[in-house]
Amino acid sequence: MEEIPKDKVTDASQGLRAIAHELRLSVLCLLLDGPMCVHELMEATGAAQSNLSQHLTKMRLMGIIKNEKRGQQVFYRIANPAWGDLVHALKQIYCPEMCAISGGDV
Template identity: 45%
Template sequence: MKALAHPLRLKVIVALNEKELSVQELVESVGTTQSNVSQHLTIMRDKNILSSRRVANQVFYRVGDCKVLDLVSLTKKIFCQIDDSQTNKSE
């Protein structure tokens, strides 16, 4: 769970929700440097959260365990409901 706690790692998981992406595509998707993304990808790959494959000089990542996507989806639903209820109270 700690490996998913960083906001950038969550962005990466969300970006990988529907398909595998190259490191460069992830850099563009999450809006940070390749070095930063690569560090986080290594952590998540080492924890078996992500899987990777190499094609020539590109590395592609995908979510290695669908339970991770389920967890992120559930977390998103919970926090979106909290945001919605707080917005309604302030109106």
């Protein structure tokens, strides 16, 4: 494997912390399907408004998601599509049966 410079490991570990939370990971997964506004995320997750807002702020400050104001609503979207690959890898680990691996030697 490639050597990763120390400061990149620092960045990456901080990025991981930003999604290493049940609610924040749920939000990330939801946003993989496209942008959503806060109250849509509230309904989808069942989270309290203040709590959700704080988590969204944290993810935004860590560069995971971006926001865009439209009228009185704020839409959030994933900043880098590569997070989709990471979530996919996570699925392979925690719900392999969902990934339905067609061909692979054990």
